[in-house]
Amino acid sequence: MALENSPESPVPVRTVLQAVAGWIARLGRVWVEGQITELTVRGGTVYLTLRDPVANVSARVTCTRQTYEATVPRPVDGARVVMHLKPDFWINRGSFAFTALEIRPVGVGELLARLERLRQVLAAEGLFAAERKRKLPFLPGTVGLICGRDSAAERDVLENARRRWPAVRFAVEQCAVQGQYAVGEVTEALRKLDADPAVDVIIIARGGGSLEDLLPFSDEALVRAVAACRTPVVSAIGHEQDSPLLDLVADLRASTPTDAAKKVVPDVGEQLALVHQLRDRGRRSVGGWLQREWSWLSSMRSRPALANPVQEIERRAEQVDALRERARRCLSSGLDRATDDLAHVRARLTALSPAATLDRGYAIVQRPSGEVVRHAKDLAPGDPLTLRFTDARVTTTVNDPPEDHPGA
Incomplete structure (x- = not known):
């Protein structure tokens, strides 16, 4: 119900604040999810800020120390929790805060489970396959850099890269790297750099943070955008222990922004x-x-052979002369032996030849057929004979029968 008021009859501050307290009290107790920051324990009261995990919105929360210590595990800065809150408006100070009646730690296990399911789906599609990874250029002409506005990650990449290779050029796209606008802005910057033909490699860099802070870099839309890039992409998100899904789809993972500068730009x-x-x-x-x-x-x-070639030729010539002389001696000796053998054979043939017997006064008696008559008893009167002498042949006829010779 609106308060009746006018410039002539204004409402006192206490009345307004009481009305505000009444309106807030109507909200009743509510379960709220958020991230704890600025946690402080003072005596028996715990003060903290509950921040929205996506939007840049937060609220002050108080609770008793017993409620805080009853939560297992005990919440710390950066933890994601679900709280049962009761809104309170302090009229004396005109301030608003929540009172936590119960705290339940959630987020890490559930977030990890969701990320694991998404990782399995993307891996089954082949987005993390090693054969999809592209090799970085040895010396990129222009390096695209996506980072937060005035961030330490930007300074680390630029300073280390220019220290290694002073002539390197950068095309820097600054955008939100956490919160509800991070995915859209990073994706748009990625598409802009990928469409620039002068950009040879793209670095997506962000400093360390909690799991919730790095959630935008595990977003499915951003992961698919990186997979569709034609330009090699280097992921430099958080520290060595941080591993968003962007690290798996990128062509190269760097443990830190400084490490990304060292891997992209040669020294x-x-x-x-x-x-x-x-x-x-x-x-x-x-x-x-x-x-x-x-x-x-x-x-x-x-x-x-090369120091004195003539010497080898002379030695070979001496060998040829020696062989030729040896061949001559062998041939001469062979001819002499053959001549002597021939003389010996000739003498033997002469000694055994019938002509030599005829020369001593003998004659060979033959029939006209050429048969040699060896015994007189083989002849009969009237048989024609041929007498062969050493110088001629004489034909005759047997007139008388043969007579026995005493010495026959």
């Missing part, structure tokens, strides 16, 4: 040292190869 000093090292290594390799070839050439030149 000019290290590269110069590597160039000098490779050049020295190449010089030693070529020098060693030339030294081995020179040693081989010197060894070849020192061999007798």
Whole structure:
């Protein structure tokens, strides 16, 4: 019910505050989910701020120490809880606060379960597969950076990158990195940088925070946007122990924003040292190869065949002369032996030849058929015969029968 008031009859402060207290009391007790910040214990009372996990909205809460200590595990700064609250309006101070009647820690287990289910769905679609990961360019011309406004992550990336390679260029997109607008702004910045042909790699950087602070970087819409990028994306969210889903879909994960700068931009000093090292290594390799070839050439030149080629030719000529003389002696000796053998055979043939017997006064008696007559008893009167002498042949006929010869 509205209070009746006018400039002539204003309402006292106490009346207004009492009305406000009555309106607030109508809300009754309510269960509220939020994140604890600025927790302080003073005597028997605990003071804290309950912040909305998405919007930048918070409220003051008080509770008794017994209520706080009865919660297991005991809440700490950054914990996500569900509280049974009773709204209170303090008329004396004109301030509003909630009184916690019960505190139930929730969030971490439930959030982790939701993230795990989403991770399994995205992994089944192949968004985290290693073969989808793209290799970062060795020296990017322009690096896209998505970070919070005036954040330490931006300073870490820019300073470390320019310290490593002073000529590197950055296209920085500042946006909300936590809260209800974070997903939309980060996604829009990602699409803008991905559409820029000059940008060779994109870094999404944010400092550390609680699990709730990093929830936007596990959002399904943002994860799918990163998977659809044509430009390689580096995730540098939080610290080493933080692992949002963005780390799994990104082409490269950096443990911190500083680590992202080191992985994306090469160190000019290290590269110069590597160039000098490779050049020295190449010089030693070529020098060693030339030294081995020179040693081989010197060894070849020192061999007798190359040191004095004529000597080898002369030695071969002497061998040819010796072989030729040896062949001549062998052939001459063979001819002499053959001549002697021929003379011996000829003498033997002469000694055994019937002609030699004929020369001593003998004759060979043959029939006209050529048959040799060896015994006189084989002849009959009237048989024609041929008498062969050493110089001629004579034909005759047997007139008388053969007579026995006493010495036959």
